[in-house]
Amino acid sequence: MDRRRRRPGLDPGAAAFDCSHFPWQGLDPGMDGQAIIGHNTIVFWTVREGHGGNVTVTADDQTIDFGAALPTLSWKASDPDTDWMTAPTCTTTANKRSPVGTYPITCSGAAADGYTIEYKDGVLTIAPAAQTIDFAPLTDQTIGNPPLALHAKASSGLPVAFSTTTPTVCTIDGKKLDKLTLVGLGACIVMADQAGDGNWLAAPQVSQTFTVSLSAATIEVTSDRATSVFGQAVKITATVSATAGKPTGTATFMDGTDVLATLALKGGKATFTSKTLAVGTHDISVVYGGSETYAGATGTLAGGLTVTQAASQATITNAAELAKKATKVGVPYVVKVRIVAVAPGSGMPTGAVSVTDGTATCTATLATDGTTSCSFTPATVGVVTITATYGGDPAFTGSVTTATHPVAKH
Numbered sequence: 001m002d003r004r005r006r007r008p009g010l011d012p013g014a015a016a017f018d019c020s021h022f023p024w025q026g027l028d029p030g031m032d033g034q035a036i037i038g039h040n041t042i043v044f045w046t047v048r049e050g051h052g053g054n055v056t057v058t059a060d061d062q063t064i065d066f067g068a069a070l071p072t073l074s075w076k077a078s079d080p081d082t083d084w085m086t087a088p089t090c091t092t093t094a095n096k097r098s099p100v101g102t103y104p105i106t107c108s109g110a111a112a113d114g115y116t117i118e119y120k121d122g123v124l125t126i127a128p129a130a131q132t133i134d135f136a137p138l139t140d141q142t143i144g145n146p147p148l149a150l151h152a153k154a155s156s157g158l159p160v161a162f163s164t165t166t167p168t169v170c171t172i173d174g175k176k177l178d179k180l181t182l183v184g185l186g187a188c189i190v191m192a193d194q195a196g197d198g199n200w201l202a203a204p205q206v207s208q209t210f211t212v213s214l215s216a217a218t219i220e221v222t223s224d225r226a227t228s229v230f231g232q233a234v235k236i237t238a239t240v241s242a243t244a245g246k247p248t249g250t251a252t253f254m255d256g257t258d259v260l261a262t263l264a265l266k267g268g269k270a271t272f273t274s275k276t277l278a279v280g281t282h283d284i285s286v287v288y289g290g291s292e293t294y295a296g297a298t299g300t301l302a303g304g305l306t307v308t309q310a311a312s313q314a315t316i317t318n319a320a321e322l323a324k325k326a327t328k329v330g331v332p333y334v335v336k337v338r339i340v341a342v343a344p345g346s347g348m349p350t351g352a353v354s355v356t357d358g359t360a361t362c363t364a365t366l367a368t369d370g371t372t373s374c375s376f377t378p379a380t381v382g383v384v385t386i387t388a389t390y391g392g393d394p395a396f397t398g399s400v401t402t403a404t405h406p407v408a409k410h
Contacts, residue, residue, distance in 0.1 A: 059105040059122030065129040086111040131156040135192040135206040142215040148180040152192040219299025229310040230395040231346030238286040310345020312396040319403035326406040378407040
């Protein structure tokens with residue numbers, strides 16, 4: 001390579017001089033000597049190491065992701081020992097918002113004594129950037145809840161698409177396909193995707209799973225009275241409630257383990273009316289069988305229900321006739337008796353009635369209509385007092401009634 005010798009340096013404090021007096025040609029680095037410059041001026045010199053010729057400045061290729069800050073643009077020189085008076089500077093046409101693609105990197109402005117500068121462009125490559133999806137967990141739901149609005153955000157700012165692999169449990173709908181409708185029970189799986197575009201890579205899929213279950217139901221059991229008498233009408237009401245809507249289905253009324261009735265709910269309520277609960281304390285409960293939307297439930301009547309014996313009333317139904325018409329000694333006569341329930345009790349008393357005329361006693365069983373009769377044959381003249389006594393049964397208390405009957409001579 002054709003080399004130009006660097007001019008020798010002067011000692012500190014040396015006077016300025018005309019460099020044309022120095023014999024530059026043919027000198028090699030490391031040679032030294034002296035030269036006389038004018039009157040009484042001697043310059044001592046040494047040839048320093050030096051280079052010269054052409055040097056190529058090449059811009060370094062760079063790669064960044066879309067949206068990233070521009071890198072520091074660097075370069076390399078073909079002669080690494082070049083002593084730059086002014087270092088090269090490099091620029092590119094790209095900026096932080098430039099789309100994916102390739103952009104030239106150009107360098108300029110370099111200066112080095114003794115060199116001819118050439119430049120070679122580099123390439124800035126902007127590659128598609130990775131993105132992520134922020135999709136928060138979904139809470140468990142109950143069937144019958146209104147559609148859920150789905151929310152997810154991609155770091156790219158591009159819209160997120162939702163889908164599900166469990167269409168029998170939940171479906172995606174709505175104008176923007178961002179509404180989740182619950183259609184069945186079980187696990188609902190929702191996926192969030194962002195497919196990317198020219199500047200963004202596809203985001204890793206994010207999925208969320210939650211459970212759709214039946215809505216919980218509660219039952220309130222009430223009665224129009226806590227204590228009743230046998231045969232008195234008692235209304236027991238079951239009110240089935242839920243956080244949303246009015247449950248449908250059936251309510252089964254129980255007396256202990258015995259089924260009293262199974263009734264359909266209307267407006268979430270069912271009422272059972274009974275006049276036949278036995279005397280005693282009853283543990284009343286109601287079982288809700290559930291539905292496609294609501295889970296089953298059980299409720300109880302606080303304090304239970306107590307049924308006491310109803311009062312009875314004994315009547316000698318032919319008392320007026322017996323009092324007016326005398327019977328002769330030795331001639332039989334009939335006493336007719338009837339036992340009935342006293343309101344608010346109802347039903348027919350059962351069992352036996354004891355009837356006496358003061359001398360003889362007759363015990364007669366009540367018929368299904370509560371009636372019975374006894375026959376007496378008087379032995380003496382006078383007015384007989386007839387007493388009918390009903391001793392009661394499990395449902396009714398006892399009662400007594402009297403009548404008079406004259407007896408005449410034969």
